[in-house]
Amino acid sequence: MAVSALALTTAACGGGSGKKDDAKNTSSASSTGSGSDGSELKLPDLHGQKLEVAAVWTGPEQKAFQKVLDQFDKLTGAKSTFVPTGDSQSTFLGTKIEGGQPPDVAFLAQPGVLHQFADKGWLKPLGPGAQAQLSKNYSKGWQDLGAWKGKQYGVYAKVANKSLIWYNSSAFSNAGATVPKTWADFLKTAETVYESGTPAVSIGGADGWTLTDWFENIYLSQAGPAKYDALTAHKIKWTDPSVKTALTTLAQLFGNKDLVAGGTSTALANDFPKSVTQVFSGNPPKAAMVYEADFVASFISANTKAKVGTDAKVFPFPAVGNGKAPVVSGGDVGVALKDNAGAQALLTYVASTDAAKIWASSGGYLSPNKALPFSAYPDATERTIAQALIGSGDDFRFDMSDQAPAAFGGTKGQGEWKDLQVFLAKPSDVAGVQAKLESDAAKAYGS
Secondary structure, X not given: OOOOOOOOOOOOOOOOOOHHHHHHHHXXXXXXXXXXXXXXXXXXXXXXXXEEEEEOOOHXXXXXXXXXXXXXXXXXXXXXXXXXXXXXXXXXXXXHHHOOOOOOEEEEOXXXXXXXXXXXXXXXXXXXXXXXXXXHHOOHHHHHHOEEOOEEOOEEEEEEEOOEEEEEHHHHHHHOOOXXXXXXXXXXXXXXXXXXXXXXXXXXXXXXXXXXXXXXXXXXXXXXXXXXXXXXXXXXXXXXXXXXXXXXXXHHHHOOOXXXXXXXXXXXXXXXXXXXXXXXXXXXXXXXXXXXXXOHHHHHHHHOOOOXXXXXXXXXXXEOOOOOOOOEEEEEEEEEOOOOHHHHHHHHHHOOHHHHHHHHOOOOOEOOOOOOOHHHOOOHHHHHHHHHHHHHOOOOEEOHHHXXXXXXXXXXXXXXXXXXXXXXXXXXXXXXXXXXXXXXXXXXXXX
């Protein structure tokens, strides 16, 4: 994890190999030529074929991806339909698969779901075309994240830096606040902003995943990568003293009514989009800072008049205690749930630089595609984060809850998401939330 503080490091065994379909792709290619990354991009003629593509994205994230789908359809003649999965992605997709109606391609938000689906035989390995683009454009670390038990299943087409805090530059200027580098300084900065008359920190507690991200950044910085890996794999329990220390630290924010914008009840009622927009709307705004990933930029641009890089600025999640500034990543991995030419073609396309360029143009998007030119990003803020991502190579840690079984780390209203909402409501009960986290983890991990 010894990487630049702004480094983006963000962000499933199948029934068929896909080789037969890829052979078909090569012989009937309707779009063949040199891709933007210098590699040969071959896509099949898919006229008359319909594709269903599922992902968790909504709002501006969905609109940005739709541009990629539209271009894919234009190149191949396919007709693609986007289906939102909702936050309980594994449940939604599992029901569709077991009912015999899986989407052709899904973008999974948790590696744990990829592993579970692969073990169930629900995923199809990448064919030669997609594998060629992946090998050309992605470092080994990102390839490995999309593999399981020796087979390559997925393409990390969209990733996220989850170690960023966004702030209203005017609110900071009015308060005379400075950008903090440590957790202690962060709390002091929040107090300075509060004393100036602007609520300090906006929290989107209605979406439990945001709370897991708060915990993970503190835990990684404070306990270190070895402990982080151990807790991720449930090799140490959630009742471990290191978890107590991290939760106690987080309670310094969650338990301070002066620092949480609107108080606990408001924080628990705010979803992620609202937690962002209230920082960059109104005069004065309802809060000065909000924690979340680089994709916050797209929500700012789509839902407020604030300009990223000017009105809306960002700083790295501060170092906690004696630790280094954390770098936690997330990402969405594209996988094939059907063994057909269309599914493999779409994965080939999203692994290409051509698709990444279209995606990046909308903002609020980062790619681990090392062949994507930084000029594809629409502003200096995103270019800086992208440069740090590529420069960090394979030195990253992935989101802890995303690696857990979905029942614990990726399902709305249960497991870690629910337990940390309870903690936000009562941050003084560290031992209680530890016990509940361990109980839920033990059930999900089977140990």
